[in-house]
Amino acid sequence: MPAFHIFRRFLNGRRRPMVAGPLSLLAVMSFAAKPTSHVVTTPSAVVRAPLGEETSCDSPYAAPFGAGEKLDYSVKFGFIKAGQGSVEVVGRDTIRGREVWHTRFRVKGGVPMYKVDDVLESWIDTGCFQSLRFVQQLEERGKTRERRIEMYPERLAFSENDKPEERSAPRPLDDGSFFFFVRTQDLVVGETYEFGQYFRPDRNPVVIRVLGRERVKVPAGEFDTIVLQPVIKTKGIFSEKGEARIWLTDDSSRVMVKMQAKVSFGTLTMSLTSVRHATPPEQVIANAVDNR
Numbered sequence: 596m597p598a599f600h601i602f603r604r605f606l607n608g609r610r611r612p613m614v615a616g617p618l619s620l621l622a623v624m625s626f627a628a629k630p631t632s633h634v635v636t637t638p639s640a641v642v643r644a645p646l647g648e649e650t651s652c653d654s655p656y657a658a659p660f661g662a663g664e665k666l667d668y669s670v671k672f673g674f675i676k677a678g679q680g681s682v683e684v685v686g687r688d689t690i691r692g693r694e695v696w697h698t699r700f701r702v703k704g705g706v707p708m709y710k711v712d713d714v715l716e717s718w719i720d721t722g723c724f725q726s727l728r729f730v731q732q733l734e735e736r737g738k739t740r741e742r743r744i745e746m747y748p749e750r751l752a753f754s755e756n757d758k759p760e761e762r763s764a765p766r767p768l769d770d771g772s773f774f775f776f777v778r779t780q781d782l783v784v785g786e787t788y789e790f791g792q793y794f795r796p797d798r799n800p801v802v803i804r805v806l807g808r809e810r811v812k813v814p815a816g817e818f819d820t821i822v823l824q825p826v827i828k829t830k831g832i833f834s835e836k837g838e839a840r841i842w843l844t845d846d847s848s849r850v851m852v853k854m855q856a857k858v859s860f861g862t863l864t865m866s867l868t869s870v871r872h873a874t875p876p877e878q879v880i881a882n883a884v885d886n887r
Contacts, residue, residue, distance in 0.1 A: 656779045657779065658721075658779060659778050659779065659848045660848075660873060661873030662684050662686040662874055663684065664870075665683035665870075665871040666682045666850060666867060666869075666871075667868045667869045668681065668682075668854075669868050670865050671863070671864050672863050673862055675706065678704010678705060678711075680700075680703070681699075681701050682701075683698065683871075685716075688718060690718050690728055693721075694721045695720055696718070696721055697717075698717045698772065698775055700714070700774075701713065701714045702865075709735070709736065710736065711733070713734075713735075715770055716731075716771065717729050717775075719772045720748075723748070724766075725767055725792075726769045727745070728744065728745055729742075729746070729771065729772070730742070730743050731770070744769065746763060746769070746794055748766060748767060753794050763794050764792055764793060764795070764796045765791070766792050767792060769794055774851070778848075778849040782805045782823070782843075783805060784805050784806075788803045789801070789802050790803070799828075801826075801827050802825065802826040802827070804824040804826070805822075808820065808821055809822050809842065811842055813852055813867045815868055815870060818842075818850075819846075820842040820843055820845050821842075821843055822841075825839050840854075851867070852867045853866050
């Protein structure tokens with residue numbers, strides 16, 4: 596079996612045709628790694644999000660991203676170039692009368708005899724930062740599968756494909772939107788954050804540990820970053836016994852600079868190659884007027 600496929604199954608801890616749970620193929624590469632250089636850390640404290648059964652939200656947030664932002668990445672398995680990845684804010688849309696961010700994650704590539712094209716799209720309520728829709732399209736070995744989830748925060752429910760509704764967590768977040776949510780948080784080195792917002796309640800809390808600061812070099816340049824370790828309820832490498840890392844710029848933009856996964860038989864790495872910044876709001880308005 597190709598190493599890329601073995602790697603994917605190992606990280607998820609089970610054999611299933613679609614990646615389920617808080618981490619997709621993209622997030623697998625986002626969160627599994629050991630640090631490659633020194634990280635300065637401080638003692639950890641736990642900060643818990645006080646959600647309970649609360650379905651409304653009135654806590655303002657400042658989005659460090661905007662429509663038009665696109666981050667491109669190279670994907671390598673060891674020293675072998677394995678493909679490309681991207682994270683982008685496609686734009687704004689409307690779902691059931693609510694204004695939403697439309698975001699997209701994509702990883703395309705693989706190794707000989709195994710190719711994958713994994714796309715995750717999220718529609719996130721701009722006012723409350725909660726998911727209203729999540730779609731995953733996975734193409735591997737010439738077969739395409741789709742997972743479509745509709746979320747109804749007002750009644751704490753979600754439905755997947757044609758299945759009956761199930762109970763959801765308050766102010767739900769999906770695989771893709773959780774990453775953008777983390778970018779909105781005021782992350783303090785040394786603290787551990789627990790979030791009960793992943794839409795499947797049995798997978799909560801999602802734990803984010805802010806380990807320290809590190810300066811890293813990638814094709815897009817050299818950056819000062821903060822280093823995060825997520826811990827989730829899974830049988831794979833993201834369990835309490837596993838180790839995971841993601842590097843975000845140590846500034847208000849919280850741009851993802853590097854993602855890396857290290858296991859016994861190799862390392863899978865995504866490194867930032869280019870950044871397309873968000874389109875200024877005034878330019879969006881001007882473009883809309885010009886296109887009338």
